Amino acid sequence: MFEEFKRVGDNFPDPTNLASPLVTTVARTPDNAPRRPLVNVGGWLYSSLLARGTAPGATHLFLPRTPMPKRALAVAAASLLPLSLLAAPSAQAAPSCNISTPSKVAITQPYRAIKATFSSGCLSYAETASRDLMHPAYGYTGSFWFDGGSTDVYDFYDWEPVGVYSVRPDGAYDYDWDELAQNTRTMTIKYGSRQYISSSRSGSTVTIAGTTTRYSPRAGTYAALSGQRVYLQSRACSTCAWKPVTSTTTNRYGKVTFKRTSSTARYWRLKTVDSSNTFGRTSATSRR
Structure with missing residues (x-):
């Protein structure tokens, strides 16, 4: 069996030409040796040539004088073994880089x-x-x-x-x-934002105040965010679900004020939602 390796895109030399600068041989190929189809292996083409008239088991190998990839060398080595000794490779997922x-x-x-x-x-x-x-x-x-x-x-x-x-x-x-x-x-x-809250009570009237700021590239720090809608939420106990109460927009100083009537203490918080360029933020909880 003869093995011949050629790089895809190269001018393929005649393997019987021992003077070729690209091919080195350890045995001459007979002119009448039938050639198997070329197979592309990692950018290299190889073919098996069966020599007629050679002694049983005789092996001859054609190799290029230019360096070969490890993958092509592995194919060359494997081709010298009897087919009965070559186990079929197990199916593996193609490698990826995520x-x-x-x-x-x-x-x-x-x-x-x-x-x-x-x-x-x-x-x-x-x-x-x-x-x-x-x-x-x-x-x-x-x-x-x-x-x-x-x-x-x-x-x-x-x-x-x-x-x-x-x-x-x-x-x-x-x-x-x-x-x-x-x-x-x-x-x-x-841009990131911050939401502050404070509260006070006078009898059954609860006042909730808030300030909204957003990071400003021009200022290089947080600045008041005007015109931002702020939502007031409330719940009766620390494990109860939050319920919407009302909403309003911040003034030029980023401030809002809410007044609600509640005879018992409740939990309050303020919330803004995402806009096209700013992430929303939820304030801490205030109990009044």
Whole structure:
């Protein structure tokens, strides 16, 4: 049996030409040797040639003088064994290189490090991999890179746009430069907010006051949030379900005031919901 290896895309030399710079031989191929179909193995083509007139069990091997991938060498070695000794490989899932990122990121200061974690498939199989961070309006803003470590950090600054980012594949390759599958993630990046509450009682009248602030890139800290709708919720006991009471919007100073009538003490809290650029927040609980 003769084995001949050729790189896909190369000019294939005649294996019977011993002067070829790409082929080294340990035996000459007979001109009448029938050739089996070429098979693509990791970017290399190989074929088995059955020599006629050779002694039973005689083995001859053609190898390229240029380096061969480990995978091709393994195929060459296996081809020299009797078929009866070759066990069928067990079915295995194709390796992949996946990434985990936080689903929500609150911007509460001028700089935020956003950490991504790579899967065990990256650590076991990948030579290199990358993911692009894509904003729905502004497009590409940066990347996560895999270079052998288990994590990578994207440096997010408060002047960058907020929104729902797509963390999409940009290519992952193993040590033979075969492509690995990658997953896609999304990250919702918005400004953080705070909700304060205070309360007082005068007879059966309860006054609940609140202040809403949001991180401001211009100020570099939290600032009053005007025009924000704030919801008042109440419950009768510490384990009872919260029930909506009423709502109003903040003034120019981010403040709201509610007055309610209650002859017995109740639990109160204030809540805002997410907007297009700000995460909502729920206040602490006040009992009056």
